[in-house]
Structure formats: structure tokens, C-alpha cells
Amino acid sequence: MMGFDSAILTIMDLLFPLVFLFIIGVFIMTIIRGVGTWHKNNNSPRLTVDASVVAKRTSVSHHTHANAGDQTGMSGSYTTTSTSYYVTFQVSSGDRIEFSVSGKEYGILAEKDYGKLTFQGTRYLSFEREY
Numbered sequence: 001m002m003g004f005d006s007a008i009l010t011i012m013d014l015l016f017p018l019v020f021l022f023i024i025g026v027f028i029m030t031i032i033r034g035v036g037t038w039h040k041n042n043n044s045p046r047l048t049v050d051a052s053v054v055a056k057r058t059s060v061s062h063h064t065h066a067n068a069g070d071q072t073g074m075s076g077s078y079t080t081t082s083t084s085y086y087v088t089f090q091v092s093s094g095d096r097i098e099f100s101v102s103g104k105e106y107g108i109l110a111e112k113d114y115g116k117l118t119f120q121g122t123r124y125l126s127f128e129r130e131y
Helices: 004-043 103-108
Strands: 046-066 077-091 096-101 114-120 123-129
Touching: 046 096, 046 123, 077 103, 096 114, 096 123
Parallel strands: none
Antiparallel strands: 046 077, 046 114, 077 096, 114 123
């Protein structure tokens, strides 16, 4: 008959490898999905269409990091932030397409701008403002 402590150890001996394999699997799937999107975009035609800027948004992420390199003996952490920029365009058919853009592009574009949008698959390439 197994004792309670040995039953817990047996469960942990099985659980740790399963969690480890799950994390590795998620990591591999993320890489495969990213490469698939990159490949699909590269094989998509480059399109230039009339479009207008209808919306802009940002997404701010906060990341807390342990301060492992602190030589003072004081424990602590630090936080970094990153901002992602998105612009939604409306094409002449009425369809709307949202693209991730650089901070510079985000700052240059304004809602109601009209011009030529160039993109390849889900990849934003440029926008030439006409008015």
C-alpha cells in the first residue's frame, strides 16, 4: 500500500514532464504558426488599393522582470513596457483591414486620410496620402 507522500511524489513525477512537454509544444506551435504566416505573406500578391484611415489604436504591454543581477543584495524587480500600433483602413468595397504598423507610421497617419494603401497578405507595406 502506498503512503500519501509517495503518492504525491508519483503524481509529481508524472506531472512535471507533462507540463514541460506542453510548454515546449506551445513554443514549437508558435514558431510554426509564425513561419507559416511569413511564408503565406511572401507568396501573396502585392496589392495597392484606394483606402482611407478609419481608426487607430495602441496596445500597451507591461512586463515585470526579476532583478537577478542586483549586486547590492536588495531584492526587487523592474517593469518594462512595449507598445504595439494598429491602423484600420477601409477600402473602396467597404471592407476594413487592420494592420500592425511602426510607431513612426502610426504618428504620421491620421483618421480620414485618403490615399493608396500597399500591402502583401497581412503585412502592411506603405500608405501614400492623397488628401
